[in-house]
Amino acid sequence: MKQFELVDTPIDPQKYSEFVLHPAAGAVTVFTGHVREWTHGVRTLYLSYEAYIPMAEKKLAEIGEEMEEKWPGVRVAMAHRIGELKISDIAVVIAVSSPHRKAAYEANEYAIERIKEVVPIWKKEIWEDGEEWIGAQKKYPEKGSR
């Protein structure tokens, strides 16, 4: 595995938590984002994720650098899956270790917010009666917004 990666196979969160663990770490937070069956009353059959892979991995690594600057002492590993995902599959994993728990929670939540803002990954929802590429209609990544 790589510390920041896009994968097209099922994500094993344990690999990422083990990657960030070290003897000075007292806290590890692992966030996993899963395919949800129902969104706003519409039933999802499955999702399809697509990415601009090299740029997405570069942006994940940049987010990791931002986290290490903001919360010194954290260690981070992140992955996003692409391709077709079924209900409950893991789309994204964020593992953060820290000497103390506060930073592990804060940095982890920061990471998912940033991923949703700047990492070039796109989700298509496939329902019983249609499909659509999902994208926030108001918030765009800005150069230098870090």
Add this chain to the structure above:
Amino acid sequence: MKQFELVDTPIDPQKYSEFVLHPAAGAVTVFTGHVREWTHGVRTLYLSYEAYIPMAEKKLAEIGEEMEEKWPGVRVAMAHRIGELKISDIAVVIAVSSPHRKAAYEANEYAIERIKEVVPIWKKEIWEDGEEWIGAQKKYPEKGSR
């Protein structure tokens, strides 16, 4: 496994995250607290945890109920290990699922704060030149503080 339990063997976080996952869950947060080698410049050799087991499991379940009241839709599983733990071993695991991520982060952090306040578990730190039972000297559990 039980949803809220004390165990005297190594904790496998995966069991708890699988327990809370369901088709409406879009986010899962797993917190693990690990034995840290250094605390305030003192090197820990290992830790020993002791608990009032039946009351501790009851209090964990109560914390779970508090979480479900405060963040409707979350599912929770928690475990704390007792006995002797070495560096990097998991002392506590908190798994929370939620339709949306915000509640999964908030409820998880709430759980560890409450565990440290009210669950009758005690930690002894064993160093190269001594040992001591650790306990907050100022903050005590209050009846009805939930």
Add this chain to the structure above:
Amino acid sequence: MITVHYFARLRELTGKGEESLDRAPLTVEELLDWAETTYPGFGKDTIHVAVNEEYARKEDVIQAGDVCAFIPPVSGG
């Protein structure tokens, strides 16, 4: 008779994990006073008492058959 449990520092101080007392009924405060007298250094001002696995107030009355536990400051997590 009531049962009292000792944990952590208190277990080491008293040299026992539990014992039976023939003193009920008594209040939580009276139980703490008894412990402080019996086991010098008990430190009752930092200790809570659980009665039947629930935190009790100092004025609560312990009845025969109750299971009590002295709860020093907790440090789990």
Add this chain to the structure above:
Amino acid sequence: MITVHYFARLRELTGKGEESLDRAPLTVEELLDWAETTYPGFGKDTIHVAVNEEYARKEDVIQAGDVCAFIPPVSGG
């Protein structure tokens, strides 16, 4: 020549994942205008352009050899 990549909705709209253009140098804004004209419904007002895997401003100039990508609103996570 520059290379341009299309993803997600734009890949489906254009019917291609990438193509080569012989239009450099040009600004990001000019590239977006070209795309809107060439592919009706492109929606350039909601699309960012990455040049060599970094988000670019509208006034940035794209040189021959650069690798560009149209980035519609992202929805990872």
